[in-house]
Amino acid sequence: MPRAGRASVRAGRWVPSRGAEMEVTSVDLSWLLALGAGVGIAAACGLRAFLPLLFLGVAARVGLIHLRAGAEWLATDLALVALGVATVLEIAADKIPVVDHALDVVATVLRPAAAWLAAYAVLGNWPTPWGQITAILLASLTLGMHAVKSTLRIGSTATTLGHANPLLSGLEDALAFVLCWAVILPLLALLGIATGVWLLFRMRRRRIGASAAA
Numbered sequence: 001m002p003r004a005g006r007a008s009v010r011a012g013r014w015v016p017s018r019g020a021e022m023e024v025t026s027v028d029l030s031w032l033l034a035l036g037a038g039v040g041i042a043a044a045c046g047l048r049a050f051l052p053l054l055f056l057g058v059a060a061r062v063g064l065i066h067l068r069a070g071a072e073w074l075a076t077d078l079a080l081v082a083l084g085v086a087t088v089l090e091i092a093a094d095k096i097p098v099v100d101h102a103l104d105v106v107a108t109v110l111r112p113a114a115a116w117l118a119a120y121a122v123l124g125n126w127p128t129p130w131g132q133i134t135a136i137l138l139a140s141l142t143l144g145m146h147a148v149k150s151t152l153r154i155g156s157t158a159t160t161l162g163h164a165n166p167l168l169s170g171l172e173d174a175l176a177f178v179l180c181w182a183v184i185l186p187l188l189a190l191l192g193i194a195t196g197v198w199l200l201f202r203m204r205r206r207r208i209g210a211s212a213a214a
Helices: 018-045 049-060 075-094 099-122 130-160 165-183 186-212
Strands: 007-010 013-016
Touching: 018 049, 018 075, 018 099, 018 130, 018 165, 018 186, 049 075, 049 099, 049 165, 075 099, 099 165, 130 165, 165 186
Parallel strands: none
Antiparallel strands: 007 013
16 A cells, blocks of 8 residues: 555556655646746846846745745845846836837847846746756747837837837836736736647637638
């Protein structure tokens, strides 16, 4: 008779006991929650490089989250001050036409790097090397968010001579801040991901249907 929490072998198959099944389910759920947090914080880095890192540092400092080993320095006094100053400068510079485009050029490298660090910091339950690999993948997805942001900003500059850029920048600030909360409310992040995938699937089906009808 296998003990609770252990597995037995039946007919050459590994059969987990009830306790083991609960443990595996718990681990899998924690991985999914961490992934939702990682996607949300990486998306936020596609809009702002330093705000998500500052959010992580403050959240860890007040005990709302636990950062992965090796990323705890984000919650130190020096890191919080430096990230706070960098966040203010980035947000302010993004409100100035022409300067915002120069900032986007620099951020093409800066934001994916920030996304990798942020995603790696929240993927604490993911073992090596899967945590690092997943963080790299999420950082690459950040480039997509950054590209959309840059394209919208260029279009705004062309159509409004840059007058609407500060308004767009403010909206991006708000969206980045909302996305940062995925590290504290990962279930909402997973729901948002599922909704986004569903909407994309529906849009694709409509386009295919419209093409077939034409």
